[in-house]
Amino acid sequence: MPEVDASFLALPRHELASAALQRAKDLGATFAEFRLERIRSESISLRDGVLESASDDEDLGLAVRVIHDGTWGFAAGVALSTDEAVRIAEQAVHLAQVSRPINSEPIELADEPVYDDVTWVSEYEIDPLSLPRAEKVALLTDYSNRLLQAEGVSHVTAHVTSVNECKFYANSEGTSTTQQRVRIGPDIQAIAVDAETGRFDSMASCVPPAGRGWEYMTGTGWNWDEELAQIPGWLAEKMAAPSVEAGAYDLVIDPTNLWLTIHESIGHATELDRALGYEANYAGTSFATLDKLNTLKYGSPVMHVTGDRIAEHGLSTVGYDDEGVAGQQWDLVKDGILVGYQVDRRMAKVNEGVLGTSRSNGCAYADSAGHIPIQRMANVSLQPVPDGPSTEELIAKVKNGIYIVGDKSWSIDMQRYNFQFTGQRFYKITDGKLDGQLRDVAYQATTTDFWGSMEAVGGPQTYVLGGALNCGKAQPAQSGAVTHGCPSALFRGVRILNTTQEAGR
Amino acid sequence: MTTVIQLTPQDTIERALDLAAAEGADGCVVLVAETSSANLRWANNTLTTNGAMRGSSVTVIATVGAGEGTAAGVAGRSSATEAELRDLVSAAVAAARAAGPAEDARPLVDGTVSPGWDEEPDETSVNVYEKFAPALGEALSRAGKENRWLYGFADHEVITLYVGSSTGLRLRQSLPRGFVTATGKSGDLSQSAWVGAATRDFSDIDPLAIDAELTRRLGWATRTIAVDAGRHPTVLTPAAVADLATYVYWRLEGRDAYEGRSVFSKPSGGTRIGDVLSPHPVGLRSDPRLAGLESFPFAVARSSGGSSSVFDNGLTLSATDWIRGGKLENLMQSRFTADLTGAPAVTPPIGNYVLSVDGATGSVDDLVAGLDRGLLVTCLWYIRVVEPQTLLLTGLTRDGVYLVENGEVTGAVNNFRFNESPVDLLARFTAAGATVPSFSREWGDEFSRTATPPLLVPDFNMSSVSQAN
Numbered sequence: 001m002p003e004v005d006a007s008f009l010a011l012p013r014h015e016l017a018s019a020a021l022q023r024a025k026d027l028g029a030t031f032a033e034f035r036l037e038r039i040r041s042e043s044i045s046l047r048d049g050v051l052e053s054a055s056d057d058e059d060l061g062l063a064v065r066v067i068h069d070g071t072w073g074f075a076a077g078v079a080l081s082t083d084e085a086v087r088i089a090e091q092a093v094h095l096a097q098v099s100r101p102i103n104s105e106p107i108e109l110a111d112e113p114v115y116d117d118v119t120w121v122s123e124y125e126i127d128p129l130s131l132p133r134a135e136k137v138a139l140l141t142d143y144s145n146r147l148l149q150a151e152g153v154s155h156v157t158a159h160v161t162s163v164n165e166c167k168f169y170a171n172s173e174g175t176s177t178t179q180q181r182v183r184i185g186p187d188i189q190a191i192a193v194d195a196e197t198g199r200f201d202s203m204a205s206c207v208p209p210a211g212r213g214w215e216y217m218t219g220t221g222w223n224w225d226e227e228l229a230q231i232p233g234w235l236a237e238k239m240a241a242p243s244v245e246a247g248a249y250d251l252v253i254d255p256t257n258l259w260l261t262i263h264e265s266i267g268h269a270t271e272l273d274r275a276l277g278y279e280a281n282y283a284g285t286s287f288a289t290l291d292k293l294n295t296l297k298y299g300s301p302v303m304h305v306t307g308d309r310i311a312e313h314g315l316s317t318v319g320y321d322d323e324g325v326a327g328q329q330w331d332l333v334k335d336g337i338l339v340g341y342q343v344d345r346r347m348a349k350v351n352e353g354v355l356g357t358s359r360s361n362g363c364a365y366a367d368s369a370g371h372i373p374i375q376r377m378a379n380v381s382l383q384p385v386p387d388g389p390s391t392e393e394l395i396a397k398v399k400n401g402i403y404i405v406g407d408k409s410w411s412i413d414m415q416r417y418n419f420q421f422t423g424q425r426f427y428k429i430t431d432g433k434l435d436g437q438l439r440d441v442a443y444q445a446t447t448t449d450f451w452g453s454m455e456a457v458g459g460p461q462t463y464v465l466g467g468a469l470n471c472g473k474a475q476p477a478q479s480g481a482v483t484h485g486c487p488s489a490l491f492r493g494v495r496i497l498n499t500t501q502e503a504g505r
Numbered sequence: 506m507t508t509v510i511q512l513t514p515q516d517t518i519e520r521a522l523d524l525a526a527a528e529g530a531d532g533c534v535v536l537v538a539e540t541s542s543a544n545l546r547w548a549n550n551t552l553t554t555n556g557a558m559r560g561s562s563v564t565v566i567a568t569v570g571a572g573e574g575t576a577a578g579v580a581g582r583s584s585a586t587e588a589e590l591r592d593l594v595s596a597a598v599a600a601a602r603a604a605g606p607a608e609d610a611r612p613l614v615d616g617t618v619s620p621g622w623d624e625e626p627d628e629t630s631v632n633v634y635e636k637f638a639p640a641l642g643e644a645l646s647r648a649g650k651e652n653r654w655l656y657g658f659a660d661h662e663v664i665t666l667y668v669g670s671s672t673g674l675r676l677r678q679s680l681p682r683g684f685v686t687a688t689g690k691s692g693d694l695s696q697s698a699w700v701g702a703a704t705r706d707f708s709d710i711d712p713l714a715i716d717a718e719l720t721r722r723l724g725w726a727t728r729t730i731a732v733d734a735g736r737h738p739t740v741l742t743p744a745a746v747a748d749l750a751t752y753v754y755w756r757l758e759g760r761d762a763y764e765g766r767s768v769f770s771k772p773s774g775g776t777r778i779g780d781v782l783s784p785h786p787v788g789l790r791s792d793p794r795l796a797g798l799e800s801f802p803f804a805v806a807r808s809s810g811g812s813s814s815v816f817d818n819g820l821t822l823s824a825t826d827w828i829r830g831g832k833l834e835n836l837m838q839s840r841f842t843a844d845l846t847g848a849p850a851v852t853p854p855i856g857n858y859v860l861s862v863d864g865a866t867g868s869v870d871d872l873v874a875g876l877d878r879g880l881l882v883t884c885l886w887y888i889r890v891v892e893p894q895t896l897l898l899t900g901l902t903r904d905g906v907y908l909v910e911n912g913e914v915t916g917a918v919n920n921f922r923f924n925e926s927p928v929d930l931l932a933r934f935t936a937a938g939a940t941v942p943s944f945s946r947e948w949g950d951e952f953s954r955t956a957t958p959p960l961l962v963p964d965f966n967m968s969s970v971s972q973a974n
Contacts, residue, residue, distance in 0.1 A: 043808070050608055053808035053815070055579040056596060061560065074556040078584035079511055095555050098631055102642040104551040134603040155764055193765035198772025200765055200894060278548045281656040281688040281699075282950075284886075284903075287972070370558045411887045411922070413901045415973035418922050420899050422891060442891060442899075444922070444969055475546055475658035475686075476556070477950055495969075502924035502968060503897040 002121050004180045008038055008166040011080060013178070017170035019082040020064045023089040025172060029066035029073075029096075031109065032089070033171040035322065036062045036080075037369040039163065040129050044136055046158040049144035051137055056129070061369030064089045068096035070106030076370045110348035110360045112325045114174040120319025122181040123312050124213035128162035131214055136160065139217055140188075143228055147190045150232030152239070154200075155191040160184065160217065161209075161469060163481075167322075175324035183315055183481055184216050185209030185469040190231050192239050201439070203235035204424055206256040206406040208466040209481065211313040221313070234425060234437075241437040244426065246498040250401035251443065251491045252394045257423045258382070259466025259484035260407040265447040266298075266305055267380040267484065269416035270332045271363075272341035272351070283473045284414030287447070288338050290354055296338040299451025302385065305333040307342050307378035309362050314379040315467045315481035318362075322373035325362035332380065336451075344375045367478040374474050379467075381485035388459030391488040396432040397456065402441065402496065403427040403434060407466070409442070420444040422499070442497045453494060458487035512587060514539060514626065517563055518669035520587070524594040525567050526671065530601065531575070532568040532613045533594075534670040534818045536805065537561065539626035542662035543633060550645045550655055557631050563590070564807050565597040566815045568613070574606025577815050579808060607816070609809050609841035614819040616673020626665035627679040633661045637707050644716040653723065654694070655716065657687035660950075661707060666801065674819040678801055681705045684944060684953050685712075688904055689719030691726065695974055696917060698722035699884050699904035701744060701944040703953045705797070722883070722905055726917035730908050734921060738879030739965035740872045740909065743943035746957040748885040749898065749927035750860045751948045753789065756896060757827055757854075759836040760811035763846035768896035768928050769836060776836060776846060783831035783931040786863035791855035792824035797942060798954040800856030812837035812854055825852045828931075830863070857954035862937035869959040872938055874912040876961065881907040881914060884946035885923070896926045901971050903946065920974065921967035936961040 017034040024032035042056040062085060063076040073096025075088045128136070140158045147156045162184045170176040189204035207222050216222060253261070268286070273279060275286040288296055298305075308329035309318050318327050323345045332340045341355065348360040365376035395403055406424025413419070426441040427434045445453075467483035512520065514537040525533035539561050546554045564581040578600025582593050634641075637659065648655045665679040686701040698719045704710050741749070762769035762776040769777045793802040804820040806813040817839050826834045835852045843851045873881055888900030899922065906918045938959040945955060 045808070045810075047811075051604055052608070053579070053810060054600065054604065055564075055581060055808050056600070057581040059562075059583045061583060071552070072554060074554065076556065076558045076560075078559065078561055080584075091557055095557055095631055098634075098638065099545070099552050099555050102545075102547065102552040102638060102645060104645075132603065133600055137604070155766065191766050193770075195774070198765060198770060198774075200770070202766075276549070277654070277656065277690075277694075278553055280548060280654075280690065280697075281658055281686055284973075370560050372554050372556050374554070409889050409891045409899065411889045411899045411901070413920060413922070413971040413973040414886055414903050415971075417973050418901065418920075418969060418971035420891075420922060420924075420968075440892075446972065474554075475950065476542070476544060476660060497924075497968065499891050499897060499924070502966065503892060503895045503926055504929065504966065505895065 002124060004119060004121060004178055005166060011036065013168040016062060016080065016082060016085040020085040020089040021170065021172050023086045024064060024066045024093060027090065027093045029068045029093060031067040031172055033065050033169065035369060036168040038166045039368060041161065041163045042129055044140060044160050046140050046144050048155055049141050049148055054133060059368055062088060063369045064092045065372060066092045066096055067107050068093050069100055071096045071100045071103040072107055073099065074372045107346060108349045109345040110358055112345065112360065115177060115320060115324065116174060117176050120179045122211050122317060124182040125215040126213040127164055127182055128184055128214040129164050143188055143224065146228045147231055152192050152236040153190045153232050154193040157189055159187040169322060169324055171324050177320040177324060179319050181211065182213050183209060183211050184213065186217060190235050192235050194239065201238055203231050203238060204406065206424060209315060209469045210465065211315050211317055237437045238425065238439055241439045243440045243500060244438040244496060244498050246496060246501060248493045249496045250398045251494050252391065252398060252401065252403045252488060253491065254405040254488055255462065255464035255466060255486045256406045257404045258486045258489060260410050261421055262380060262382055262484045262486055263468065264410060264412040265416055265419055267377050269447065270341050271375055271377065272343045272347050273375040275341065282475050287415045287417055290351065292338055293354060294337065294339055297336055298333045298338050298448060299336045300454045301336045302457045303333050303336045303451055303454060304383040305380060306330065306383060307332050307361065307380050309378050311379045311483060311485065313465060314483040316377060316379045316483060321362040321364045322366050323360065323364040325360045328361050330361050342375060342378050347375065365480060367480060371476065371478050376473065376480045377471060377482045379483045382487065384460045384463045384487035385457045388457055388487065391458060391462050394456060394458060394488055394490045395429055395434065397490060398429045399431055401429040402438065403429055417446050440499045442499050444495050444497055450491065450494065453491045454489055455492050456490040458489060462487040514667040515623065517585060517590060518667060521565055521590055521594050522669060522671055524591060525598060528594060528598040530567040530598050531570055532671045534566040534613060536564040537667040539665045540662060541628045542660065543629055543631040544658065544660040545634060545638065546658045547645060548656040550649045563593060565594050567597040567601045569601045571606040575610035576601045576604040577607050578604060579815060581807065609814040609816055609839060611816045611840045613670050613672045613816060614674060616670060618675040619677050622675045622677045624677065627663050629661050629663040633707050637710060637712060641712040644712040648716060652692035653720065654690040655687065657685065659685045668819050670819060676803055676819055680799065680801065682953060683707055684949060685710050687715050687719060689723055691723055696723055696726035697904040697974060699946060701946060701949055703942060703944045725907050725914050728916035730916045730918055732908065732918045734967045734969045736964040736966050738876060739962050740869060740876060740879065740881045741960045741962065742869050742883050743941050743957045743959050744884050744946055745882050746860065746960055747943040747945035747955045748888060748947045749930065750957055751945050751952055752888065752896065752898060753927050754858050757837045758811040759838040759842045759846050759848055762836050767893065769833065777833050778836060778849065779833065781832050782828060782928060785831055787828055787831045787931050788826065788861045788863065789828040789858060790824065790826050791858045793822045793855050795857060798857040798956065800954055804853040812839060812842060814839035814841050817853060820853060822853060822855050825855060859940060859956040860958065861940040862958055865937035865939055865958055867938045869938065872936055872959050872961050873909050873914060875936065876909045877911060879909050880918060881909050886947055888947050891924060896928050897924060898927060899924050920971040922969045922971055923966055924968045925966050930962055933962055934960040935963050
């Protein structure tokens with residue numbers, strides 16, 4: 001079991017917190033919280049098996065957020081001195097005072113038990129940042145060369161991002177938490193260029209980012225040997241594949257693709273801050289408004305979606321969120337009906353009557369010391385059906401359809417209705433069997449129609465965790481990492497576009 | 506009491522260069538960025554979040570001999586104290602020693618000392634909103650009384666960048682950057698409009714005027730008309746053109762094009778430099794010294810890639826034509842990729858662009874006045890690449906699509922998903938207006954220094970209707 005890095009524990013976290021919280025209290029703040037955060041990251045990129053760039057970064061800073069006269073104030077800085085902690089507390093109070101005339105809502109927070117000096121560390125074996133750079137570059141070089149040496153592969157790109165996030169949080173209610181999370185995001189793809197026509201295409205590994213360490217790169221949680229051996233063949237087949245005929249098709253969607261559709265059409269749509277309009281100027285709102293809670297038919301009766309911050313290896317998994325709320329799991333969609341939201345302490349308090357609970361489900365997150373905590377996405381996952389079918393059994397139910405594997409292009413509207421996705425591989429399904437790849441495929445639908453067309457959900461044997469490191473939200477923009485577990489699933493009559501025709505060619 | 510000795514940016518650079526030399530590095534470049542910012546965010550007619558932040562970052566790029574070549578190592582930290590700086594430099598030197606010869610190795614850029622090198626970082630604070638904040642309060646209260654909802658964000662940031670190198674570079678440049686974006690919705694939330702603008706200091710931003718423009722556009726929506734998907738004559742505002750053109754700008758990478766995997770690759774091999782992309786006299790140009798859109802006048806690269814190199818830090822940037830007279834003139838190139846691809850010049854990325862059509866005059870209103878029937882699109886959203894070969898993009902209209910009939914806006918229209926290639930649009934537009942400073946809805950928060958014209962596209966591909974409103 002890994003422990004929090006000694007070098008982080010050596011920082012004067014309690015001393016800085018005490019100074020800041022005391023100063024905020026002395027200045028009349030009714031609530032104050034302090035964060036000390038250190039994010040170490042490494043990024044390695046290879047192009048055609050040659051190291052193109054590698055860098056390691058560390059972002060270390062402290063932040064204070066207060067409620068003063070019913071108004072938020074937030075300030076952040078970088079110097080780890082008690083003088084600076086005090087100055088930042090003063091600045092946060094000052095900002096609350098400047099903002100008071102344009103705030104019309106007295107801020108109150110939902111209650112949460114006090115957690116006194118608790119520690120939590122995510123599940124991983126090897127912190128990638130603890131290994132020599134050369135060892136990591138050598139592995140990526142090997143993986144790149146396996147692809148480059150195959151016939152039909154013109155270029156290969158390989159990239160890995162690794163993050164070690166240490167966070168200390170303390171608030172004026174007496175909670176203090178020290179946490180460390182490790183995550184890794186590999187990205188490897190082969191590119192083919194047809195020398196005669198100039199047509200090019202790519203085939204990427206379906207490996208998702210995960211709350212794991214370097215062991216993920218060497219076979220724990222992902223079968224690299226098998227996938228790397230198959231990518232060149234898949235790419236060659238895609239280059240020679242016929243172009244899809246646009247129309248309505250039955251789809252079997254692999255979890256390597258479906259996670260992103262869940263992210264966009266359920267994950268963001270069930271963020272209460274969006275439903276309430278707080279993101280209307282940027283990330284957008286949601287069709288799943290609070291008045292529809294417990295009545296909106298989100299999808300077919302086989303649809304069961306949970307939110308959680310506790311899944312093992314989940315990218316949104318924490319011990320405690322950035323408001324000191326313990327990690328939980330809850331239902332968002334049950335039997336196809338909208339039954340829950342992702343919230344933070346303020347939203348939980350304001351809407352406790354409608355939500356039917358007075359506790360936050362712990363979705364506050366700030367991506368760095370320099371940013372304010374906002375409601376960010378939990379791990380939002382489609383639950384498999386116990387004893388449910390395999391992917392092959394789902395495919396067997398389709399006469400004329402497409403099996404979609406891997407994510408690629410994605411886009412959804414500001415209210416989370418209309419989406420369009422592509423993928424890595426599209427297999428034609430004829431009479432219940434795979435019948436070769438197709439190309440130029442995109443699927444387009446309206447969220448509730450799409451989930452309403454979900455006829456069957458796969459069993460636990462098809463369940464895979466997907467996810468992203470770079471989910472964007474808020475102004476100033478913050479980046480979030482999140483996992484989505486899902487099984488394979490069968491959808492009837494979904495609109496398929498031919499992207500070459502869409503381009504007017 | 507914890508005591509911390511904070512070094513000045515200049516001292517940080519001198520100390521780091523000395524430490525790198527002591528560690529045996531052959532060369533070293535140090536970048537120190539001091540950033541301050543202040544922001545206000547509002548929704549549902551009230552303030553939601555705010556912040557005043559100060560940050561700094563130190564990046565050390567060390568080079569060492571590696572066989573017959575040179576290797577580079579990069580390490581970055583926020584807030585390097587004297588003790589941390591030693592670790593940071595060691596990490597960069599160790600990374601260089603662990604790396605093989607870099608493909609993009611070139612001699613470090615020779616030194617000049619820029620005027621003002623000794624000056625402290627410039628700063629901003631919440632005081633930049635001294636006049637803006639009360640006026641915003643007035644606008645929020647007015648909107649509440651008039652049954653209208655306002656949402657928005659104001660951000661102001663000042664970055665002061667110091668670059669020093671073992672070859673004598675001592676560059677200092679400060680850049681302010683500010684913007685405001687605002688969304689207005691009707692009382693029943695059924696209609697929505699958006700306005701955005703970039704600014705250097707907020708002296709030119711009036712929240713009440715923004716609210717008035719939102720009110721004007723919401724007024725257009727008192728009549729709503731359902732329009733089907735399909736190819737429609739469409740006027741794109743400068744903001745919507747910036748939403749699309751920013752993608753063209755970002756895809757100008759020289760190496761991808763040379764390797765056959767970009768919209769700017771020639772099917773027979775090599776790049777499309779010299780190809781005519783548009784029958785119109787279209788220009789796409791960057792100039793770091795352009796008044797109002799100033800960006801860093803020297804290359805800044807914390808990592809190497811297909812158009813930039815850490816070895817090129819400090820390279821003087823000059824005005825560059827990417828497209829001139831409709832012809833592709835240059836792609837983005839480091840010294841390495843320029844050699845690799847046989848490019849006509851070393852043309853690194855620059856932090857602004859101007860898209861223009863020679864001889865085009867008039868505004869959005871003039872293009873609208875000349876249109877019998879079609880759409881007016883004010884901004885686009887969630888734009889992603891569908892097919893890199895043609896640079897086919899998908900995305901959506903948002904917060905303001907209007908019907909134009911007989912030269913006038915006659916009502917609001919539902920939203921659409923589009924599938925279009927901005928490179929194709931440069932050839933297919935049939936009318937353009939004058940280029941003006943613009944603010945991209947999709948990318949302005951991170952790339953705000955743009956100037957674009959409004960365009961009329963006779964057959965913009967609205968692929969399906971979006972129910973969003």
